[in-house]
Amino acid sequence: MPPAAPVQYLPATGVFSATWLLVLFPLIGAAVLLLGGRYTNKWGPYLGVLTPCLSFVFALFLWMAMIGRSGDSREISSTLWTWIPVNGFHVDVGYLIDPLSMTFVLLITGVGGLIHIYSLGYMAHDERIRLFFGYMNLFVASMLILVLANDYLVLYVGWEGVGLASYLLISFWYFKPEAATAGKKAFVMNRVGDVGLSLAIMTMFWAFGQTNFAAVFGGIGGAGSGVALALTLLLLLGACGKSGQFPLQAWLPDAMTGPTPVSALIHAATMVTAGVYLIARSATIYNASQDGRTAVLLVGAITLMIGAIIGCAYDDIKKVLAYSTVSQIGYMVLATGLGTAGYALGIAHLLSHGFFKSTMFLSAGSVMEGMEDTTDMRRFGALTKAMSVTHITFLCGYLAIIGIPPFSGFWTKDAIIEAAWDKGGTSGTLLAITGIVGAGFTAFYMTRLMSMTFWSKSRWRETFRPHDAPKVMLVPMGILAAGALCVGGILVIGRLLQNWLVPSVGEYTEGVRAVNPWLMSTITLIVVLFGVAGGVQGFVRRPVPTTAPVPVSPLVMAARHDLYDNAFNEAVLMRPGQWATRVLVFFDNRGVDGLVNGLAAFIGGTSGALRKLQTGFVRSYAVGILGGAVVALGALLLLRAA
């Protein structure tokens, strides 16, 4: 690996010198709404919607301006003020706006703006709607800080900010006990990731004396491979925490107890993809460490399988979507692990995922609103007519995620699978197969979801009066659904996005063994169709029981009754599937949860035990002092002797 050339960013001129306005709008919104108290109750929500939209309009201006520049002058950076000057080293608060961050800014403000509008309808009856918009604005501002930062430490500020906002929003309905628990779990797991990121920053400081992108990327070539590996692993740990990747994925499904717009914006479209952003942003570091990339590949592949398999097991519509998110982010992470061949593909899938998953979440929210906040799919069914618009938008998202040509998922997911295959060697083959099998599972659980919700027979209570949501919700859903259908194709055909991102993540490289893309796509498509068939067979043709069959998971139940009749299939396909699902669900619920809870219990227990040492007796305290004295003197005398 030749040492990277010193990284230079252009100074900000013209409209770019006002980039900070992007952050300022939602920040003002958050400040006014959170500090203004009940005086803002009346007009507060409208202000909350206005600010991300303003940012979006401004972002469009910036985008135009950036397109107007030549390819090599699109990386613009500027310093606002010096934040921490210390020890001959200083952290500047500044921003970097380049094609990568521009892309994210458009996604965050665009999708974010639509979801804000949707929330006006969804949260209309909540008496704390002002607070909700305050938190949402806080989130948008923090997320923009995260993607616009030109320094890892400033990025960390945004990173913590989105974590805080996410936490506040998960627990928004704090009176539900599961909301409080979910918030706690999200917090604990995110802290693990945060420790990773903060250690990475400390490592950068130690190795380069600086933490801004230019210095780190410029210095990484000269630093040893050990530093690069450490950085890649620590950054990956941070990404795992934020993006719900193995082994820190368990918080994301629980986070669905928050309001649905939150699930759509934060836990599907934007925040959880921050991990992918982090890896893509640190492309220079990952390029310097083969082992680091391998770790990323491994995490991505494991996560995409885990997410897809567990997605088959849940009956809660939002949890299925959540595991689907985990799985889809696994695809993105896998793509970034492929190095220069994959960064742009990962981002492309991220964008199309942002559209189709938020479409599906918003549609799910619409379904829930019609069904008195029920999330159990076993209580749905036959909603096609009652919710015709919602059905159509959901269908768009469905077609996009399972990858039916010519919709988004087909282009972006297949591109990742092909790139994995192109990596070559056994590992490339295995990764591609993982991706294809994952696609099959995706098709199965999404078909299952659609069947149980819309296509099967009605199982809802008589009191329910399903109806489509009001227009203020339907319009954003429609716009996003349209995006979900076509954004993937637009981005990937003609390598539009790949060329656009060249300044940020480097030149796109071809893999070693090209395979006819149509062959690959056909194989994938066949597997996907198998999955769809399985879903249709299990959940449209057969009546769906209103309670989950025990003790096996629905996938196994379906498989046992319908899919595989003969013993061979049972032995070869079903048993392992059954086993895998059971084990994974078990580990997800008990294992990782258990680990987190165990850790918390361990610390709590230690705390309880240490606390007992504080007996309240002066004489016990004196024992502590004398004991400490003996230790201190003993240690000093030992060191003297040494």
Added chain:
Amino acid sequence: MNPANYLLLSGVLFTIGTVGVLLRRNAIVVFMSVELMLNAVNLSLVTFSRLKGTLDGQVIAFFVMVVAAAEVVVGLAIIVTIFRTRRSASVDDANLLKY
């Protein structure tokens, strides 16, 4: 005899003082144990003064006595106050604050 042997005696007295603080329950006796520790320190200071041939040690010991006098006034006042409300001077009885 080595003139520095006083230091050994001082160390022993200091240690006995610390053990007294750990063992006694009557706040006044605990405080007297602390005074014993201060006395031991003074013995060290005077001895070092002689070993070094400078009077600084004696001056410091003098200051220790002055400071100890002030400390005794405050300490006994606190002990008397707490005795008046609790009717007990046992340090073990004062353990409402814990954990």
Added chain:
Amino acid sequence: MISHLASASSTAVAAGDIKLPSISYSALSPILVVFGVACLGVLLEGFLPSRLRPQVQPVVAVLGFAAALGCVVSLAGTHELTAANAVAIDGPALFIEGTLVLFGMVSVLMFAERKADPDGGALVADAASLPGQGTHRLAARNSQTEAYPLMVFAVAGMMLFAAADNLLVMFVALEILSLPLYLLSGLARRRRLLSQEAALKYFLLGAFSSAFFLYGIAMLYGYSGTVSLQGIAVSSGLLGKTDFFLYLGLGLLGIGLLFKIGAVPFHAWTPDVYQGAPTPVTAFMSAATKIAAFGALLRVLYVSFAPTQWDWRPVVWLFAILTMVVGAIVAITQRDVKRLLAYSTIAHSGFILVGVAAATQNGISSSIFYLLAYGFTSLGAFAVVMLVRSGDGEANDLGQWQGLARRSPLLAGTFAFLLFALAGIPLTSGFTGKFVVFSAAIGGNATFLVVVALVTSAIAAFFYVKIVVLMFFQEPRAEGPVVVRGSVLTYAAVGVGIAVTLMLGIYPQPVLDLAREAAQFGFVS
């Protein structure tokens, strides 16, 4: 060598008049002003009618602190030893003196709060009377105004403690700062038994630890023949057979200092005393005692023991790790908000010890910056605690804080912000402080310590956030707390805490520059 010189100087007294050493009163002016104000306060106690004292005493104290601050500012850049090398007026000393004076001002505001408690003030009216006796009721609306001069004396002692260049002066200063604190701890208006118990515990353990400190002085005198910090530094360069006394002295001296800092395992008094003492006093202790004690620790370690730093650094490591871990972990299961903040200060002491362990100039500047930042946050947090009350006195049980945001969102938000600062979330002074301290430690090759510190910060963040959740995401209890309307004084204290915390989080450069300039020439030597 030095001992011979010293002995020569003191043996050459056979003839001639005694010449007073030159004392630079201008360099000492901040300390002397504060001492003077304390004496003035005592006189006012004697001559003012009791009706006027509660109004006059705080004004006098604040004006005195302001005057002292003016002296500190005018002394900026001074770098000298004065009064026969008894006091060193240098960058760190002036920085700490200035900070202490500011802490003193904010604390006086809290001392003077008389509206929060219906009976008037957090301090008892008559410490000597027993609850239930007639006098108690009669004097209920007054408060013990002697607290002001005592507190000003404590500030003076602290200023001197951090500037003392001679172990004897340091010891006297230690007592000057400790005795008033022992007394003040016992003056809470409510829960008299707890308050008196706090005073007793603080006093007994404080006396115990200062005996160790004193024994350390004796040993260092025995090693080097002098108690001046430079003298010890010079002789510790030439280690000989009796260097045993040097190490023993360092260890024993350290015990006394670590006790004041609240480092584990010398910390046990902290939670009890912080809980029992009147809240303004607790706030004052948590901010001011800490910076004074760290100032003295830094001075002793960096001036006298610079030559032996490779021997003491591992020991500081050990205590830093113990302090961080125990402070953070035990805090998790606390149920009393003052106790919880006490454990939080213990954990913070550990973080500052990380900076001390750096043993570089950046170690000085980052530690004093952290102390300043932490002090204001802590003062603000305790000021909030003063305002949340239930029927009789402060509602300190965390259960009573449940759902506070429903009753008083602004106060809950304020407290949440301060807690985030304590947790070290970015854009607060807590983050900046941790960052500079940890980077100094990395610069001083203490990377492992920084890793431990990061992990413990992650654990510690948990209980801060737990309180935030408690306040924001839980329903208030029926018998929940009442947020009282305090006087403008307490609001001012909270406001100052918030403002400084935010300012140092977003734009810390001026103060960081100040700390760096203060530490630039290090300590006088």
Added chain:
Amino acid sequence: MTTVLAQGITHTTGWESAIFYVLGTIAVLAALGLVLARSAIHCALMLVVVQFCLAVFYFVQDAPFLGAVQIIVYAGAIMVLFLFVIMLIGIDSSDSLVEVLRGQRVAAVVLGFGFAGLIVFPTGSAIAGTTAVGLDSANGVGNVQGIARLLFTNYVFAFEIVSALLIIAAVGAMVLGHRERAPRPTQRELSEQRIAGEHPSAWTGPGVYADHDAVDSPALLPDGSPTRASLPENMSQDDIIDVIERVGIEK
């Protein structure tokens, strides 16, 4: 001058050695007595013994001024203050022999030996063959003059600020000791308060019905046992249970 420095003391005189061993033994025994004696008075007396022994050592070690101060101030004034307080709070208060804190004694003894080991043994080896410079030259013009000279030169600042400590001590003692006297109510006022106050009936006299006039204190039957019938009917069940546990009424 140089000869003084070169000389030094390697061995003490026989007299001094004898004094050291005899009084040293007594001092250690008295110190142990301080730790072990049950009565606080005995402890104080033991401490006085230690202080007298130390005073003698000061005299022997060329510190006559300190020796005198030790006896006058320490063994005199300070210890009298201690004794005074012991008398004030009850001379009969003696520690019980039972240790309530588990492991406290073991910990104290083990740590005590550990601490002593860390101090005494290395000191012993560090001082082997030490030469004392001696104070003959320093005390040349007299011990008191020598100390005074140091006090007013090198230590003048410490000397000045110690005054603050004395002020603090005085103020502190006053804060904790001084009580604002309320005017005592006259007998007439007391009786009016008792009879014509807001109470529906006269207050019970002391020792008649209950040992307390709180509502949850049951009255006493003629045989001295408390009766539940005297408790107000509207007390909650929990409170009644509390009272029962506290005073032991049956049923």
